[in-house]
Amino acid sequence: MDRHWSTVCALIVSFSLCNNFSFLSAKPGVCPDRSAVIGLCVELCFNDNDCPNNEKCCSNGCGNECVAPVIEKPGVCPFRPWNFIRCDELCSNDSDCPNNQKCCSTGCGQECMAPNIVKPGVCPRKPFDSRQCFPHCSNDGDCPDNQKCCFSGCGRTCIEPDIGERF
Numbered sequence: 001m002d003r004h005w006s007t008v009c010a011l012i013v014s015f016s017l018c019n020n021f022s023f024l025s026a027k028p029g030v031c032p033d034r035s036a037v038i039g040l041c042v043e044l045c046f047n048d049n050d051c052p053n054n055e056k057c058c059s060n061g062c063g064n065e066c067v068a069p070v071i072e073k074p075g076v077c078p079f080r081p082w083n084f085i086r087c088d089e090l091c092s093n094d095s096d097c098p099n100n101q102k103c104c105s106t107g108c109g110q111e112c113m114a115p116n117i118v119k120p121g122v123c124p125r126k127p128f129d130s131r132q133c134f135p136h137c138s139n140d141g142d143c144p145d146n147q148k149c150c151f152s153g154c155g156r157t158c159i160e161p162d163i164g165e166r167f
Helices: 002-020
Strands: 056-059 064-067 102-105 110-113 148-151 156-159
Touching: none
Parallel strands: none
Antiparallel strands: 056 064, 102 110, 148 156
16 A cells, blocks of 8 residues: 555656646747847746746856847848848847848848748759750749749749658
8 A cells, every 4th residue: 555655656746847847848939149248147047937928048148047039030041142242230130120021141240131932842853944044033932822943954943842751
């Protein structure tokens, strides 16, 4: 009988401990870059569940504290030719940018830019018509419906993607 109660007690303790480990699922968003800041050397939180609302537990350079997360906007930063480079730091994360713009690297600075849209699927690995040597698109956002902007051998064109896993 004592063995039975020992097992029950062990299960209750295990269950209560497991419930306290719900921090294994982090809150959405990422911690802001605070590499230039040194905060208090105190652990004000240990995980995201210690923080109110949507705040995350982030390093402040010496300890941890609850801060508002940086939410990354959808899309990818566009390719910028070297002749258009600006070396100004006009933003530090997507939250600094208006509307749907993202904070993108220019190679020596950062600025807000309209993102390229990335549609689901992958460009197929089939031969293309090599006569299509002029660009019809520069990114997936230039293509209609579900089509993706794919390299055709000597230019880029909109085609239906392969959907699903590649083997």
